Amino acid sequence: MKKTNLSIQSIEKSDFQIAKEIIKPDIVVNSGIKEIDNLTGGFKRGEITYIDGDSSLISRIPDQICVNTYRTFHNDIIYIDAGVCVDPYRIAQYARKIEVSQREVLERVHISRAFTVYQLATLIQDRLEQAIKRYKPQTLIIGRLPIFYLDSDVESKEAQTLLRANLHKIKELTKKYNLITIFTNLDKKMLSSNRNVRKIIYSNVDEVVLMKELELATRVELVKRQENIVILHLAEGQLRLQEFGMVI
Numbered sequence: 001m002k003k004t005n006l007s008i009q010s011i012e013k014s015d016f017q018i019a020k021e022i023i024k025p026d027i028v029v030n031s032g033i034k035e036i037d038n039l040t041g042g043f044k045r046g047e048i049t050y051i052d053g054d055s056s057l058i059s060r061i062p063d064q065i066c067v068n069t070y071r072t073f074h075n076d077i078i079y080i081d082a083g084v085c086v087d088p089y090r091i092a093q094y095a096r097k098i099e100v101s102q103r104e105v106l107e108r109v110h111i112s113r114a115f116t117v118y119q120l121a122t123l124i125q126d127r128l129e130q131a132i133k134r135y136k137p138q139t140l141i142i143g144r145l146p147i148f149y150l151d152s153d154v155e156s157k158e159a160q161t162l163l164r165a166n167l168h169k170i171k172e173l174t175k176k177y178n179l180i181t182i183f184t185n186l187d188k189k190m191l192s193s194n195r196n197v198r199k200i201i202y203s204n205v206d207e208v209v210l211m212k213e214l215e216l217a218t219r220v221e222l223v224k225r226q227e228n229i230v231i232l233h234l235a236e237g238q239l240r241l242q243e244f245g246m247v248i
Contacts, residue, residue: 029072029139029180032064032094033057035231036220040209045138048174048181050145050201053211055218057231058186062141063090065182067098070105075138078131081113082120083144085186110135117148117162124166132177140174145183149197156195163197167204 028042043049043065051058062085066077079086091109092102110131114120132140149159174181183205202208208223214230221228 027138027178027180029065029069031061032068032098033061033231035229036061036209039220039222039227039229040207043139043180043182044206045178045180046175047206048171048183048204049207049209050183050185050205051209051211052185052198052201053209053213054187055211055213057218058184058211059085060090060094062143062182062184063087064094065139065141066091066109067095067100067105069139069180070095070108071098071100073138076108076110076135077139077141078128078135078137079109079111080120080123080128080140080142081111081144082142083147083186084113085143085184086111086113110137114148117151117154117159120148121162121166124169128169129173132173132179137179139180139182140170141181142170142183144185146185146187146197146201150194159195159197160200163200164204167201171204 026041027045030037030042031040040049051061062079066079069075069077088106088109088111092106095102095105112123112127112131114123128140131137148154149163151159154162170181173179183201202223207225210221210223212219212221216233218231218233219228220231
């Protein structure tokens with residue numbers, strides 16, 4: 001039988017490549033809400049996560065991600081505000097809470113506001129990549145993403161076309177620049193199937209974190225992984241049995 005001649009060099013190279021792939025860690029940033037971070041494992045680089053629902057907790061998450069991105073990576077953040085949801089004061093407040101320099105964090109958060117679906121499209125299609133090259137961010141956040149696509153002044157088909165085009169562009173940039181990309185939606189009525197906006201977004205992201213407000217808690221579901229958890233709304237200073245290592 002004829003022996004196959006494999007060089008030591010080729011074997012070592014192959015083994016090294018395999019080992020390197022196995023031990024390569026995920027690059028993640030946390031939301032700052034322990035239960036969500038335990039469930040998701042953090043928001044990962046090269047992926048798009050959509051945080052949808054009616055929970056009041058959603059409004060806190062982008063601010064905390066801005067601070068946690070800076071604390072973890074000392075990198076910049078691009079925050080596109082599609083629903084007048086950015087609050088620099090809340091970002092500074094969270095930075096102070098976890099003892100991170102407020103000034104340094106705010107200097108690293110680059111905010112762009114859109115007031116129409118067309119302004120949002122211009123930001124995403126024409127200006128976003130330039131901003132990424134300039135600031136080299138680790139994280140991209142788009143707050144209240146769906147709001148303009150539900151505008152009654154924009155025809156349904158046009159809104160869907162713009163949404164698909166913008167999602168395609170964001171997906172392309174997320175992969176190209178290894179971004180941690182996060183969309184949010186906070187709607188007390190929940191985002192309905194109106195214009196298929198929810199369906200289009202869900203099918204173009206890597207994971208959906210659906211947060212539903214209950215009477216004394218928030219139910220958090222990872223839609224694609226079909227996992228869930230409940231966050232209890234405790235009064236200031238209250239602790240749960242888990243805090244003492246006591247789980248029934």
